[in-house]
Amino acid sequence: MALNLFCFFGRHMPRRSHMKWDGAHFVSDCRFCKSPIRKHKTGWQKIEGGDQPLATR
Numbered sequence: 214m215a216l217n218l219f220c221f222f223g224r225h226m227p228r229r230s231h232m233k234w235d236g237a238h239f240v241s242d243c244r245f246c247k248s249p250i251r252k253h254k255t256g257w258q259k260i261e262g263g264d265q266p267l268a269t270r
């Protein structure tokens with residue numbers, strides 16, 4: 214599975230139905246690559262560690 218171009222450039226798109234508040238940030242998972250992501254001031258970024266390995270490296 215190829216990464217979506219948005220994901221390739223680090224601009225993940227959250228699935229609103231999966232969005233939740235973890236006490237400090239909004240977290241969700243990417244609608245394209247299914248990676249866990251967290252909302253930062255600059256946008257949604259992948260959560261490093263604790264995620265499933267990517268299928269393509």
Ligand SMILES: [Zn+2]
Binds near residue numbers: 224
């Ligand atoms: Zn993504």
